[in-house]
Amino acid sequence: MSAPVPEISTEPSAPLRVRTVNELRYYLMVTGCPQCGKGPLQLAHAPPRCERFTRYALPVRCRACEAQREVEFICEFELPESGAGSETVNPKPAPSAVIDLAGWLSLFYLLAESASQAPDAVAARREGYRAGLCLAEALKFYGDDELPPETAFYAERSAAAFHEHPEGFAKERLLRMHAKLPSLDVMRRNIERDVLAPRPRWWQFWRRSS
Numbered sequence: 714m715s716a717p718v719p720e721i722s723t724e725p726s727a728p729l730r731v732r733t734v735n736e737l738r739y740y741l742m743v744t745g746c747p748q749c750g751k752g753p754l755q756l757a758h759a760p761p762r763c764e765r766f767t768r769y770a771l772p773v774r775c776r777a778c779e780a781q782r783e784v785e786f787i788c789e790f791e792l793p794e795s796g797a798g799s800e801t802v803n804p805k806p807a808p809s810a811v812i813d814l815a816g817w818l819s820l821f822y823l824l825a826e827s828a829s830q831a832p833d834a835v836a837a838r839r840e841g842y843r844a845g846l847c848l849a850e851a852l853k854f855y856g857d858d859e860l861p862p863e864t865a866f867y868a869e870r871s872a873a874a875f876h877e878h879p880e881g882f883a884k885e886r887l888l889r890m891h892a893k894l895p896s897l898d899v900m901r902r903n904i905e906r907d908v909l910a911p912r913p914r915w916w917q918f919w920r921r922s923s
Contacts (some may be wrong), residue, residue: 815871817851
């Protein structure tokens with residue numbers, strides 16, 4: 714089964730209430746461009762250091778057609794500027810209000826594939842950690858039942874994918890995928906070591922190469 718992509722509204726009537734800027738970035742990755750219908754959308758420049766509950770308007774650009782528009786959002790949490798903590802998506806147990814279950818699963822498949830094709834081990838570990846975070850967000854939609862509730866899908870396309878292929882959304886299936894990954898704590902510590910690892914000076918590199 715191919716990764717389901719939700720049909721999320723591209724013109725919200727109110728600012729997006731996201732938990733973190735990372736959640737906003739992921740929202741843009743699974744949101745179609747209103748001009749060409751493709752994407753993904755991405756922030757046109759780095760966002761400011763967000764203050765909680767402050768309203769921001771940032772330009773976003775479609776990578777397919779280069780069309781630009783503004784997205785208004787409010788962040789509920791602040792994050793450190795660097796390190797593994799800066800990858801946090803949603804520090805609370807409640808599921809996302811802007812990306813549905815199908816969207817998080819799409820992001821997991823996308824980032825897991827990106828990790829498998831990463832140019833080096835450091836990039837692979839970071840993409841793998843991001844994939845694990847997205848899978849954890851998907852699991853927040855489940856209760857005690859094997860299948861998720863209808864409220865886990867925010868768009869008709871997502872709900873249709875669920876009804877056509879419910880086996881792809883089985884909780885046990887997601888838990889098996891989750892069990893194959895290192896724990897988020899282990900992945901986070903690996904990312905932190907990558908960030909803190911000293912980089913060789915140019916003359917040290919020359920000495921090793923000579």
